[in-house]
Amino acid sequence: MRLNLGCGFDKKAGWVNVDKMPQSAPDQVVDLEATPWPWADNSVREVEMRHVLEHLGASTDTYLAIIKELWRVCEPGAQVRIVVPHPRHDHYLNDPTHVRPITVQGLEMFSQKRNHEWQKSGKPNTPLGLYLDVDFEIVSFDVLPDEPWRGRLQRGEMQGSELQEAMRMYANVIMETTIVMRAVKADT
Numbered sequence: 290m291r292l293n294l295g296c297g298f299d300k301k302a303g304w305v306n307v308d309k310m311p312q313s314a315p316d317q318v319v320d321l322e323a324t325p326w327p328w329a330d331n332s333v334r335e336v337e338m339r340h341v342l343e344h345l346g347a348s349t350d351t352y353l354a355i356i357k358e359l360w361r362v363c364e365p366g367a368q369v370r371i372v373v374p375h376p377r378h379d380h381y382l383n384d385p386t387h388v389r390p391i392t393v394q395g396l397e398m399f400s401q402k403r404n405h406e407w408q409k410s411g412k413p414n415t416p417l418g419l420y421l422d423v424d425f426e427i428v429s430f431d432v433l434p435d436e437p438w439r440g441r442l443q444r445g446e447m448q449g450s451e452l453q454e455a456m457r458m459y460a461n462v463i464m465e466t467t468i469v470m471r472a473v474k475a476d477t
């Protein structure tokens with residue numbers, strides 16, 4: 290099974306399109322903040338969450354319960370593709386239903402490999418993968434710069450390292466981040 294969670298009107302053929310709003314006529318009406326989710330353990334090979342995760346889990350407990358459910362329904366090696374607005378972009382701030390800033394580093398906290406590395410090197414990051422018994426490895430991530438940064442990069446007027454610096458210093462540099470994760474679990 291492939292799940293398009295929080296599909297809205299962006300339906301994908303061959304996928305189970307899921308949303309809490311019946312107005313968008315999803316295949317399944319499900320409130321993703323209500324756990325447990327209605328899918329079996331290890332039943333999903335691919336998950337798409339495009340502009341959805343930032344809408345879920347204003348309460349930390351709810352957010353962590355969602356991550357646990359995501360991991361539970363994933364089959365070993367399942368791919369999860371998450372697209373989110375950058376939390377320091379006005380697009381994130383403007384929408385009153387955006388309740389949870391999502392970053393690559395925040396999702397990396399659910400990687401047990403990274404948790405072990407932090408333990409060894411004495412980093413104080415909370416080892417959420419180990420605490421929640423979930424394990425997601427970040428496979429890749431990509432950022433979509435806003436203007437004028439995108440044009441400057443395309444014209445070769447600035448380097449990637451300068452974009453990195455701008456991302457740390459300024460708002461409205463990155464519009465959107467796409468993160469691909471893999472569910473790390475033993476075959477059942």
Ligand SMILES: C[S@@+](CC[C@H](N)C(=O)[O-])C[C@H]1O[C@@H](n2cnc3c(N)ncnc32)[C@H](O)[C@@H]1O
Pocket residue numbers: 294295296297298299307308309310313319320321322338339340341344345
């Ligand atoms: C910004 S829209 C994105 C829709 C679609 N993924 C797209 O890219 O066009 C966010 C969607 O998430 C859905 N959503 C928000 N909270 C939800 C929840 N608790 N359970 C299920 N869907 C939810 C909304 O109903 C909405 O359709």
